[in-house]
Amino acid sequence: MGRIKQPAGILAPHDARQWSRRDATHLLWRTQFGATAAEIATTHKVGLAKSLERLLTPQKETADFEDIESLLREAAYDTGAVGDLQAWWLHRMHYTANPLTEKLTLFWHNHFATSFSKVQSVPHMATQNDRFRAEALGSFRELLHAMAKDVAMLIWLDSNANRKRHANENFAREVMELFSLGEGNYTEGDIKQAARAFTGWHVRDDKFWFNQRQHDITSKSLFGKTANLDGGEVIDLCLAHKACARFIAFKLLRAFVLDQPTDEHITALAARLRVHDFAIRPVMRELLESKLFFGAAARYARIKEPLELTLGACRALGVRPNLQAINRVSGQLGQSIFEPSTVKGWEGGRLWITSASLLQRNNFAMALLNGQMGQMTEPKRAREFYRELLLSREVRGMAKAKVEPRKLLHLMMTLPEFQLT
Amino acid sequence: MRTPLLLITLVFSYAVFTVNAALLSAAMPRNAVGYVEINDLGQRLIQLRDSAYYSDALDSPQIKQAMQQPQYEKIAAGRKVAEAYLGMNLWTAAEKLFGEIAVGIYPKAEVEQPDLVVMIRVTDPAAWAHVRERLEPLITLAEDTVKREMRGELELLIIEGKAFLALHKNWIAAASTAALLDQSIAGLRGDAKVVVAHNPAFKKMERDMGAEHFVRAWTDLGYFRKLAGERFNLPEKYDDGFMSLMFSGIMELAMQSDYLGLTLDADKTGLKFTAGIEGEPKVLGDKFDWFFSKSGTPGTPGMPAVSGLMGGLSIHRNLSGWYGKREELMEERLQAGFDKFESEIGNLFPGRDIGEDIMPAFGSTITFLAAKQSFEHFKGEPGIKLPGFALLFDLKRPQDGNLFQLVFQTIVTITNVVAAEQGEREPSVMTAVVHEGVAINTIQYLRPPQGERLDISYNFMPCAATVNGRFVFCTSLELLKSLVTELKKPQNLNRLNRNFNFELHPSALAGLVAINSRTLVAKNIQTGKPAEQARAEIQLAERLLKAVEILRFSTSVKDKGFQIELEGKWAE
Numbered sequence: 001m002g003r004i005k006q007p008a009g010i011l012a013p014h015d016a017r018q019w020s021r022r023d024a025t026h027l028l029w030r031t032q033f034g035a036t037a038a039e040i041a042t043t044h045k046v047g048l049a050k051s052l053e054r055l056l057t058p059q060k061e062t063a064d065f066e067d068i069e070s071l072l073r074e075a076a077y078d079t080g081a082v083g084d085l086q087a088w089w090l091h092r093m094h095y096t097a098n099p100l101t102e103k104l105t106l107f108w109h110n111h112f113a114t115s116f117s118k119v120q121s122v123p124h125m126a127t128q129n130d131r132f133r134a135e136a137l138g139s140f141r142e143l144l145h146a147m148a149k150d151v152a153m154l155i156w157l158d159s160n161a162n163r164k165r166h167a168n169e170n171f172a173r174e175v176m177e178l179f180s181l182g183e184g185n186y187t188e189g190d191i192k193q194a195a196r197a198f199t200g201w202h203v204r205d206d207k208f209w210f211n212q213r214q215h216d217i218t219s220k221s222l223f224g225k226t227a228n229l230d231g232g233e234v235i236d237l238c239l240a241h242k243a244c245a246r247f248i249a250f251k252l253l254r255a256f257v258l259d260q261p262t263d264e265h266i267t268a269l270a271a272r273l274r275v276h277d278f279a280i281r282p283v284m285r286e287l288l289e290s291k292l293f294f295g296a297a298a299r300y301a302r303i304k305e306p307l308e309l310t311l312g313a314c315r316a317l318g319v320r321p322n323l324q325a326i327n328r329v330s331g332q333l334g335q336s337i338f339e340p341s342t343v344k345g346w347e348g349g350r351l352w353i354t355s356a357s358l359l360q361r362n363n364f365a366m367a368l369l370n371g372q373m374g375q376m377t378e379p380k381r382a383r384e385f386y387r388e389l390l391l392s393r394e395v396r397g398m399a400k401a402k403v404e405p406r407k408l409l410h411l412m413m414t415l416p417e418f419q420l421t
Numbered sequence: 422m423r424t425p426l427l428l429i430t431l432v433f434s435y436a437v438f439t440v441n442a443a444l445l446s447a448a449m450p451r452n453a454v455g456y457v458e459i460n461d462l463g464q465r466l467i468q469l470r471d472s473a474y475y476s477d478a479l480d481s482p483q484i485k486q487a488m489q490q491p492q493y494e495k496i497a498a499g500r501k502v503a504e505a506y507l508g509m510n511l512w513t514a515a516e517k518l519f520g521e522i523a524v525g526i527y528p529k530a531e532v533e534q535p536d537l538v539v540m541i542r543v544t545d546p547a548a549w550a551h552v553r554e555r556l557e558p559l560i561t562l563a564e565d566t567v568k569r570e571m572r573g574e575l576e577l578l579i580i581e582g583k584a585f586l587a588l589h590k591n592w593i594a595a596a597s598t599a600a601l602l603d604q605s606i607a608g609l610r611g612d613a614k615v616v617v618a619h620n621p622a623f624k625k626m627e628r629d630m631g632a633e634h635f636v637r638a639w640t641d642l643g644y645f646r647k648l649a650g651e652r653f654n655l656p657e658k659y660d661d662g663f664m665s666l667m668f669s670g671i672m673e674l675a676m677q678s679d680y681l682g683l684t685l686d687a688d689k690t691g692l693k694f695t696a697g698i699e700g701e702p703k704v705l706g707d708k709f710d711w712f713f714s715k716s717g718t719p720g721t722p723g724m725p726a727v728s729g730l731m732g733g734l735s736i737h738r739n740l741s742g743w744y745g746k747r748e749e750l751m752e753e754r755l756q757a758g759f760d761k762f763e764s765e766i767g768n769l770f771p772g773r774d775i776g777e778d779i780m781p782a783f784g785s786t787i788t789f790l791a792a793k794q795s796f797e798h799f800k801g802e803p804g805i806k807l808p809g810f811a812l813l814f815d816l817k818r819p820q821d822g823n824l825f826q827l828v829f830q831t832i833v834t835i836t837n838v839v840a841a842e843q844g845e846r847e848p849s850v851m852t853a854v855v856h857e858g859v860a861i862n863t864i865q866y867l868r869p870p871q872g873e874r875l876d877i878s879y880n881f882m883p884c885a886a887t888v889n890g891r892f893v894f895c896t897s898l899e900l901l902k903s904l905v906t907e908l909k910k911p912q913n914l915n916r917l918n919r920n921f922n923f924e925l926h927p928s929a930l931a932g933l934v935a936i937n938s939r940t941l942v943a944k945n946i947q948t949g950k951p952a953e954q955a956r957a958e959i960q961l962a963e964r965l966l967k968a969v970e971i972l973r974f975s976t977s978v979k980d981k982g983f984q985i986e987l988e989g990k991w992a993e
Contacts (some may be wrong), residue, residue, distance in 0.1 A: 068952050075943030077874050078804030087947040322428040322949035 032099030034312025464830030711742025733790025784815020809897025
């Protein structure tokens with residue numbers, strides 16, 4: 001395989017000579033759930049290249065992290081309660097040494113939205129989550145194939161009802177509409193053909209089971225190819241479809257760069273996905289060091305997801321979060337992990353903000369500062385320190401506000417600017 | 422500033438020591454409507470200080486965390502100031518000065534705030550003399566607000582004309598009026614002809630509850646009844662079914678009582694708190710005969726002595742009697758709810774009437790208990806291990822057990838269908854086993870569950886049996902077998918006449934904490950605590966539970982009264 005050319009145009013690398021403290025803040029808020037002042041300082045000091053290397057390369061977790069992670073996971077298995085599974089993942093998000101992996105795990109969870117409400121199994125949901133994590137920076141190709149055989153996904157999309165004389169189209173429809181191509185890039189006929197290829201992909205004894213007796217072995221036609229296609233071949237045809245890379249590029253841009261990507265942005269990133277054959281690590285590296293990522297259009301261009309808001313605020317202010325409380329508030333704000341609201345996942349963007357949720361976001365700020373989200377130490381630093389930490393930009397009138405530190409923090413966290421990242 | 426400091430310091434320094442002295446109720450001026458007495462407080466505090474519980478508590482993460490708070494630093498500084506004034510540490514001060522303490526409350530016409538009398542006898546007169554010496558400069562400094570006067574061996578202090586104190590080498594008396602102080606001095610010298618102890622209502626309390634206690638409190642209910650009206654403004658009929666069932670008899674009895682007494686006793690083996698009222702249930706007539714066990718009868722049976730008993734409650738209530746009198750006992754607006762209850766629950770008893778057939782089938786005692794269970798019938802265990810639970814009730818006639826077996830089978834069938842539908846547990850079929858000649862109806866899983874983290878629902882294996890005139894519904898076959906063995910034994914009739922008995926066996930509960938400790942620590946970590954702290958807290962909870970052998974809350978019908986007891990026994 002020949003050497004892959006560096007991206008050009010909007011995805012060309014950001015000029016390292018312009019690396020600033022605010023660039024470091026921008027990078028960290030997009031690649032992890034908030035950032036401490038120390039993390040921002042270190043990231044600024046070591047520069048973009050080393051920081052990206054840390055984010056994109058697996059880091060060893062601490063023994064304390066491993067110990068608690070295992071304890072929380074076992075508790076979720078013991079109780080079978082989704083609340084305990086949610087707490088386990090929130091712990092990972094906040095304390096991991098691999099924050100970008102967790103952020104991408106959340107991205108894939110939203111992409112392959114599967115809910116505990118139907119699956120009703122902690123082990124199945126946790127196993128699916130492990131797979132997202134394992135492939136977070138791996139291969140989308142591998143992940144899509146894996147999801148077609150994932151037990152939680154098969155239960156979620158009624159795969160056991162997909163039989164050769166009575167095909168159930170749920171999985172085939174979602175593979176095209178939600179997982180690989182997006183609406184408008186396939187026909188109803190394509191779905192019917194694909195559904196037949198997935199007949200007999202069942203669950204038995206809590207494992208994937210290829211039910212040969214229920215698999216349709218007759219000829220199917222999809223995207224111009226006619227053969228006795230099976231599910232794996234359908235997935236490969238979807239991956240080869242020109243819409244697939246654009247669809248994933250659009251989603252990655254919305255999750256990491258800006259809420260409203262343009263056609264130019266999508267085309268550029270889709271090309272890189274094709275170049276790297278859907279390998280996510282190199283694509284993320286190129287994206288996160290690009291002019292696009294550090295350009296003006298990408299700054300403060302995303303509305304914080306509830307978890308970015310809640311965990312991010314805790315991280316920034318050094319609060320050891322009460323995971324149950326964070327989970328409750330994030331759920332109230334519309335992001336209950338392991339329980340996405342629809343098969344489409346959380347659409348996010350402007351939909352995160354409504355008149356009700358904005359009030360709840362402000363209430364969260366008050367609860368955090370009152371110590372209800374975890375023990376909060378008295379803020380003692382200068383206002384400029386907190387402005388950079390929480391807002392990372394100048395805010396008109398802020399310098400004149402004469403209020404005590406805790407009220408100043410509340411003021412900052414209820415500003416529209418704080419809702420953006 | 423000086424006056425409050427003086428008062429605070431005096432509170433730490435009370436006085437009087439008299440060998441074989443009478444209780445302070447024999448010195449407290451008459452006409453009190455409330456009286457509290459604490460005996461031997463200093464010694465009890467020292468016992469507490471030297472106990473393992475105290476050192477455990479000091480080692481707890483919560484206390485250690487509290488000690489780092491600014492408020493604690495202020496308290497610690499205040500303590501050092503007080504100790505400097507007293508010339509000894511507070512524990513020693515408590516030991517040497519806190520002998521007997523009593524407070525009397527006196528109504529004052531048309532004034533909301535009552536008059537008060539406080540009396541203290543010190544344990545060690547020499548220590549008290551030392552403290553008085555140390556306080557001397559403070560009193561002198563406060564001369565613009567404190568008037569001093571000597572009356573024989575007594576030193577009188579009048580603070581701003583509002584508080585009157587008499588300091589004796591062995592005691593202190595304080596009152597909010599000069600007249601009450603004079604009466605108190607007379608009482609303490611043994612010169613008073615009428616004192617609180619002579620009040621007929623107080624005498625009744627001493628008759629029913631005894632005189633010698635660590636703490637006792639007495640209230641003249643007759644006085645408060647005059648103020649609040651004959652029924653203390655409570656309505657004739659209850660507006661809450663649960664309150665009616667659980668408390669109406671006690672409340673009605675309290676309305677007849679001349680006193681409400683409270684006592685607390687504590688020693689190295691445990692503590693006992695008792696609340697008592699006067700009254701014989703028979704004076705309430707037929708309306709409340711369903712509530713009380715008859716005086717002189719054994720009352721509710723004790724908890725069956727099954728292995729690993731964690732606790733339970735047993736209650737004497739004639740449900741049929743209560744239900745039959747519901748229109749007399751409860752407000753009209755509740756009656757529609759009972760009708761609705763009858764029509765809904767009636768589905769479980771086809772062809773039977775709840776009021777006429779089902780309620781009369783209940784006897785007069787209902788027991789609910791929890792005990793440790795093993796999971797030998799599975800190839801594995803549930804992830805969260807719960808105890809087995811059992812509900813037992815007397816049957817009016819043994820054959821009525823068939824009625825409840827029918828309900829048991831209906832419930833099991835419904836839950837079986839629901840559980841299978843949700844895929845939470847294996848489907849089961851009804852079966853029966855015989856244990857010591859008693860048929861037990863239960864379920865059998867078609868495919869025995871296996872695995873180390875079975876669903877929490879596998880803690881519940883429904884089973885039921887009729888044993889010795891009692892119907893038992895249980896969530897553990899193992900527990901029901903133990904209950905059958907226990908219930909077949911002859912009943913112990915030589916027991917206290919308890920009307921209600923709730924008991925906890927914390928040391929057994931500690932076992933439950935231990936087997937679920939991993940999950941409990943995880944839950945604690947979820948609240949944001951560091952792992953070390955979360956573990957330490959669960960370990961402390963386990964240790965504290967192990968330290969208590971039994972906690973019991975019970976009520977009993979006495980010859981002339983009714984008493985509520987809270988009792989705790991420490992494990993050895």
